[in-house]
Amino acid sequence: MQEPVDSIPELNPAVIPRVFGNPVLESADVAAIGHIAGERLLIPAERAGLPVAPLGISLLPSEAIQIQAPNGHYWCFDDHSVDPTRAEFGGRVPVPAEIHKRLHDLVEAGVQVDLVWTGHEMPLSWKPGDRMPELVPAPVDLREMDRRIVTVNVNATKSIVKSVARGASVAGKVAAFTVLAPMSLASLDPVILGGVILPGSNLVCWCLLAQWVWE
Amino acid sequence: MKPIQTPTHVKMAGNALNDFVNAVTIYQGKPGKIDRSLIYIAAGASAWLVLLGVFGLWVDPVTFGPAWEEHRWFYVRDQINSLIALYHYLWFIPLGSGAALGATTAVLSQVKSGKWSRRLCGSLPVTAAILTLPLALAVCGILIYALIVATVFAAFIALLLAVILAALAGAA
Numbered sequence: 001m002q003e004p005v006d007s008i009p010e011l012n013p014a015v016i017p018r019v020f021g022n023p024v025l026e027s028a029d030v031a032a033i034g035h036i037a038g039e040r041l042l043i044p045a046e047r048a049g050l051p052v053a054p055l056g057i058s059l060l061p062s063e064a065i066q067i068q069a070p071n072g073h074y075w076c077f078d079d080h081s082v083d084p085t086r087a088e089f090g091g092r093v094p095v096p097a098e099i100h101k102r103l104h105d106l107v108e109a110g111v112q113v114d115l116v117w118t119g120h121e122m123p124l125s126w127k128p129g130d131r132m133p134e135l136v137p138a139p140v141d142l143r144e145m146d147r148r149i150v151t152v153n154v155n156a157t158k159s160i161v162k163s164v165a166r167g168a169s170v171a172g173k174v175a176a177f178t179v180l181a182p183m184s185l186a187s188l189d190p191v192i193l194g195g196v197i198l199p200g201s202n203l204v205c206w207c208l209l210a211q212w213v214w215e
Numbered sequence: 216m217k218p219i220q221t222p223t224h225v226k227m228a229g230n231a232l233n234d235f236v237n238a239v240t241i242y243q244g245k246p247g248k249i250d251r252s253l254i255y256i257a258a259g260a261s262a263w264l265v266l267l268g269v270f271g272l273w274v275d276p277v278t279f280g281p282a283w284e285e286h287r288w289f290y291v292r293d294q295i296n297s298l299i300a301l302y303h304y305l306w307f308i309p310l311g312s313g314a315a316l317g318a319t320t321a322v323l324s325q326v327k328s329g330k331w332s333r334r335l336c337g338s339l340p341v342t343a344a345i346l347t348l349p350l351a352l353a354v355c356g357i358l359i360y361a362l363i364v365a366t367v368f369a370a371f372i373a374l375l376l377a378v379i380l381a382a383l384a385g386a387a
Contacts, residue, residue: 080235092240100241107236116235136242194232209232 025057025203033057033198037205040112041196048109050102053208055193060202061117066128074122076132077193083118084132085190093118094136099210103192106209115195115204135190137214189213 037054045052064078076084083093095103120135191211195204 080231080238086238089240091238093235093238094242095239097241100239103232103236103239107233111232112230113232116231192235 029198029201029203030057033196033201033203033205036198037196037207041194041205041207044110045106048105050105050109052106052111052194055206055208057203057205060197060204069121072124074126074128075119076122077117077119080116080118080192084120085118085135088134088136095210096212099192099212102210111194112196113194113207113209114197115193116209117193117195119191119193121189 041052042054061077064076064082066074066076068074078084080093085093088094123133126133189211192209194207194209196207197204
């Protein structure tokens, strides 16, 4: 159903400073936080055969981050405790079974992070301040059924309405349904970031714990 | 460097991943507020009621005149009518659709959780599209019904006026 992917096209180490802030780093800090991140995150994960990708060092974010990717989509990052998908799933964050296993394995491997942030790709039409859209799509089989039903219903409705009422106003409403329908079929990509904080500072070393594509 | 502003929800104990793992759930389908099977049943029932109304309207002699009663399809109509005896209830078009849609809404609002909900997937566009067909039929039915009523009423008024004018002319 969902397959993890190896890289995030629109999110890479070069983007992290832009997303979370670009701190002025001293070499001692870099060495210290690198050591801690390796000890608590990178090395245990590597030993367990679950490599995680370091993304970079940033300032400790104090609020949710919303940033526009080069492809025009906004990404929303925030602590997992306020993840927007929780609302749809009874307070829990939905993840594919493979990701669920990976996260459990990371815990079993002894990985410890101070921050877990989730990032969600927003629909292209979404802008900061807009209402949060539904971020988890319906299962593939249901979406395919949706597509067929939508097509049949819209076409049938168009024919019926046009045959009875030839006015433009009624036909316009049907056209609106046609435009509205594909919105439910979009799939958006989430990422899960783990952050290790350098004690006594506001520096965070971020790593990519998991990512997948809702298909 | 900015001063440290640790958000209230940030935990510094290094157990954030453990917290997160305890807060995730395996995706098994989107829990929704709408049971699709109920949608299909309700949409089918609505469409059927509407079609009954449309059929009743279509075959009604009032629409097509007495000659219609000699058409062979009228026999079919008559046979079906003898079974359902609903053809003349033109108000079934809006009423049937309205009742079915209302019942659908009521039932769906009660479906919120449980095993079934794992198979449920509610997206407004799909729901709207599904409900559009019977709704459009209902609107069409109302329009046709209103047109017939208006026509009959206008004919009645015209006839009444003609009689009154004729009476007045005769009196004059």
